[in-house]
Amino acid sequence: MSSPARTEQHRHGLRERKKARTRRSIQEHAMRLFVEQGYDNTTIEQIAEAAEVSPSTFFRYFPTKEDVVIQDDYDPMIASAFLAQPASLTPLAAMRAAVRQVFAEVFPEDEETILRRIQLVWSIPSLRARQVDGQIDTIAMLRRAIAERSGRPADDFRVHVLAGAVVGAWVAAIERWVESDGQEPLVGLMDRVLVLLEEGLPL
Known part of the structure; x- marks a missing residue:
């Protein structure tokens, strides 16, 4: 049987991997949209919709549209x-x-x-x-x-x-x-x- 500490560590690892996947997905969809329609013409709402997340979730990962490119x-x-x-x-x-x-x-x-x-x-x-x-x-x-x-x-x-x-x-x-x-x-x-x-x- 797993110890409580090991179980919590496993859960933490799963959360971090999920966050990394979400972050990568947002950036990949953002870059696709920037290529297709231009950086200035792409909105945060469009990026969030393409990545299947809410705008509020976008902002949890990236404070601004610039950050989705830079970070x-x-x-x-x-x-x-x-x-x-x-x-x-x-x-x-x-x-x-x-x-x-x-x-x-x-x-x-x-x-x-x-x-x-x-x-x-x-x-x-x-x-x-x-x-x-x-x-x-x-x-x-x-x-x-x-x-x-x-x-x-x-x-x-x-x-x-x-x-x-x-x-x-x-x-x-x-x-x-x-x-x-x-x-x-x-x-x-x-x-x-x-x-x-x-x-x-x-x-």
Whole structure:
């Protein structure tokens, strides 16, 4: 017989998976509608109807229409995987391992939707501005993770520079991926840019 704690953990896991499926469904239907009728011409009500959820459910997952394009769960997943890597790894080696782990677990199912989302973000000025805000948030999150792993304070300038360098390298990888229309594997590009940072970016 399962213990109460294990049963509750199982229920929690089921709830989280259901939430992830709903979130993915909303984003997939949103992206389809944006492609079919344009971002500006698509309403939240249309997205909710296509995803078979209520507008109030939409807002529980995404505060605005912009968020349905911008938001994803990758950053916190990578940060968590980064902190779980062996202490013997350097910060960049641990980051490479974390990226490979997270992408192997969840990226194949989301690849097409993510590509379309990024293409849309880069084509609409308001979304590009929100993306910059998101990158600043990602740098702050990585600063905290790097500081925790290294034992340095989060305001250590070297920690800040490393977090900024990683995010900047990721932007370059994503840009190359979009330019290739998804033909160059993103996980390979993400790994390559971190290798270049490890090598001191020789030219």
